Amino acid sequence: MSNLTISDLHVTVETPEGPKQILRGVDLSINSGETHAIMGPNGSGKSTLAYSIAGHPKYEVTSGSVTLDGEEVLEMSVDERARAGLFLAMQYPVEVAGVSVSNFLRTAKTAIDGKAPALRHWVADVRESMDALRIDPSFAERNVNEGFSGGEKKRHEILQMELLKPTFAILDETDSGLDVDALRIVSEGVNRAKENTGLGVLLITHYTRILRYVKPDFVHVFVDGKVAEEGGPELAERLEAEGYDRFLAKA
Amino acid sequence: MTIDNPVLSTDHSQASADEAHSHGGPAAAGASYADRFASTDPAAFEAPTGREEEWRFTPLRRLRGLQEDAAIDGSGIQVEISAPEGVVVEQRPVEASDRGISGYVPIDRVSARVWASTAEVTVVDVPAEAEIAEPVFLTVTGQGEDTATAGHTLIRVGAHARATVVTFFEGSATFAENVEIVVGDGAALTVVSYQDWARDAVHHSNAHAVIGRDAELKHVSISFGGDLVRHDTTAVYQGPGGGVELLGLYFADAGQHIEHRLFVDHNEPKTRSNVLYKGALQGQDAHAVWIGNVLIRPEAEGIDTYELNRNLVLTDGARADSVPNLEIETGEIEGAGHASATGRFDDEQLFYLRSRGVPEEAARRLVLRGFFAEMINKIGVPAVGERMLAAIEAELEVAMSGELGVEA
Incomplete structure (x- = not known):
């Protein structure tokens, strides 16, 4: 059983007008196998939380801590965080020209495991995951994210998550821009990873739609850079019916 | 980067402040490429001062006087020839060489002086309809002599023939050359000029290519070595339907100056050109210059052209100048x-x-x-690709050693 604890996290981002406070004291704790939905209106700081945990250089943590099984994540480099077991499925995955998906996946797997994967098993694993996510085999030879549609990019993110087998995954609006079929395929991938590896999931989303397929154990509502309300799945249902208006009115 | 808009599409999304850029038209500086003065007489050219448009990027003091009056009569170059059967490669006296058959006339003082100093021409002749699978390899090795050496190469491929000609440049030299490329009707030729010079070499090269009706030329320029490399490549068409692909790859290290000047003259209808030059720069005063001129003449209807230059600046202190220039005279x-x-x-x-991870x-x-x-x-060309990969790996070693101040 692993645990990821975020305590009193304050984060600023550099803007032309000077540093701007985005996160104002976030507290959150998640265990292996749990799914926490983080919901909230645009600009509430959901993505900032995701990128801060992953270590994006644009975000500066001014106070607070993030610990993975007691180890301070904030002291780790970006790649150390990944090797420690954290994964961020990005909302806008980046193109990497001249680097094939297959090379990229193998390089990442080798880095995460500290040794190259046994070739035969690896090829079979990749094929199986690609099949399950309905990713055409030809994608293995395409350059990373180059010319991928929005849905293909998201499925490629989930493919990486399945193969790299992190302890905790942060899904940053993985559901946005997906049609119903793609949403179902991506959700099945998340559920498979939970079942197979006991993955803990921080599911960042603006909408409740994906929560029909990936059942959250806890729901946290983000407003103005911190958690405004917490509860079980019923909170998501309430948000579905009422929207974010009552939080915005309060803020 | 993908650019879908076919007409005058331009992408400045990653342009740096270092970059000059012009959009052609009569007002653009240097747009007079079509009317370049040309002469075989060195005295017809003033020695450049560096203020001229075509010389403004070149560090003239490092040209070792080639642009003025320094002798170009050295013999500091050895040429090794490896030619597959069916191709004739010979060094012939100028008089017996068909020099000038491409229509090339020197376009600057250096090339005119080279023309005047040339005694022998390296002629590569591929007969009509010959299909030569193996490349012709010319290895030009500098012997470290201080006096500049003149060179002239004439590559001529007959109608409907296919061939690949690769020249490797190695060693130390001050080498100035003219290159003529004649691609017969319906022929396909790949020419690779691979600069793997020692760090102190100076290489000035003017190449002139004529592409026949429905012929294809792929011209590749690869530069890793040298102190100053300045290459001017011109492509013109002799009949409709021809295509030219100009490819370049360069890696400029501290203090190196690598300059490519290209001119595609769409003087015939239905012709095509595609230009792609990519370079990386690292270290103090690494300097790359890319000038891409394309002219579409009034008679050149239905042509298709695209040119792209990309530079990756790996460290502080390196500078890339990139000037694409498109002049369109027909709608x-x-x-x-x-x-x-x-x-x-x-x-x-x-x-x-x-x-x-x-x-x-x-x-x-x-x-x-x-x-x-x-x-x-x-x-x-596999032999070239393998050598390039090894050279890129060696450059990466420099990049990763941290001595160049690569940002953490």
Whole structure:
């Protein structure tokens, strides 16, 4: 059983007008196998939380801590965080020209495991995951994210998550821009990873739609850079019916 | 980068402040490429001062007087020839060489002086309809002599023939040359000029290519070595339907000046050109210059052209100048576009790779290899690709050693 604890996290981002406070004291704790939905209106700081945990250089943590099984994540480099077991499925995955998906996946797997994967098993694993996510085999030879549609990019993110087998995954609006079929395929991938590896999931989303397929154990509502309300799945249902208006009115 | 808009599409999304850029038209500086003065008489050219448009990027004091009156009568060059059966490669006296058959007339003082100093021409002759699978290899090795050496190469491929000609440049030299390339009707030729010079070499080269009706020329320029490399490549068409692909790859290290000047003269209808030059720069005063001129003449209806230059600046202190220049004199074209982008390592790319556990250094290598991978595929000559890969790896060693102040 692993645990990821975020305590009193304050984060600023550099803007032309000077540093701007985005996160104002976030507290959150998640265990292996749990799914926490983080919901909230645009600009509430959901993505900032995701990128801060992953270590994006644009975000500066001014106070607070993030610990993975007691180890301070904030002291780790970006790649150390990944090797420690954290994964961020990005909302806008980046193109990497001249680097094939297959090379990229193998390089990442080798880095995460500290040794190259046994070739035969690896090829079979990749094929199986690609099949399950309905990713055409030809994608293995395409350059990373180059010319991928929005849905293909998201499925490629989930493919990486399945193969790299992190302890905790942060899904940053993985559901946005997906049609119903793609949403179902991506959700099945998340559920498979939970079942197979006991993955803990921080599911960042603006909408409740994906929560029909990936059942959250806890729901946290983000407003103005911190958690405004917490509860079980019923909170998501309430948000579905009422929207974010009552939080915005309060803020 | 994908650019879909076929007409005058231009992409400045990653342009750096270092970058000059012009859009052609009569007012643009240097747009008079079509009317370049040409003469075989060196005295017809003033010695350049560096204020001229075509010389403004070149560090003239490092040209070792080639542009003035320094002797170009050295014999500091050895040429080794490896030619497959069916190709004639010979060094002939100028009088017996058909020099000038491409219509080339020197366009600057250096090339006119080279013309005047040339005694022998290296002639590569591929007969009509010959299909030569193996490349012709010329290895030009500098012997370290201080006196400049003149060279002239004439590559002539007969109608419907196919061939590949690769020249490797190695060693130390001050070498100035003229190159003529004649591609017969329906023929396909790949020419590779691979600068693997020692660090102190100076190489001035003017190449002139004539592409026959429905013929294809792929011209590849690869530069790793040398102190000052300045190459001018011109392509003109002799009949409709011809295509030219100008590819370049360069890696400029501290103090190196690598300059490519290109001119595609669309003087015939239905002709095509595609220009792709990619370079990386690292170290103090590494300098790359790319000037891409394309002229579409009134008679050149239905042509298609695209040119792209990309520079990856790996460290502080390096500078890339990139000037695409498109001059359009007819409205009846299939497509005409250009783009130029000079950027640093993309932080978002590095973050993406590192967020998958790949350590920073390995991530940089991956991005750099990826940057050049496309070129290696496009060049399509295995012997050249292998050598390039090894050279890129060696450059990466320099890049990763940290001595150049690569940002952490």
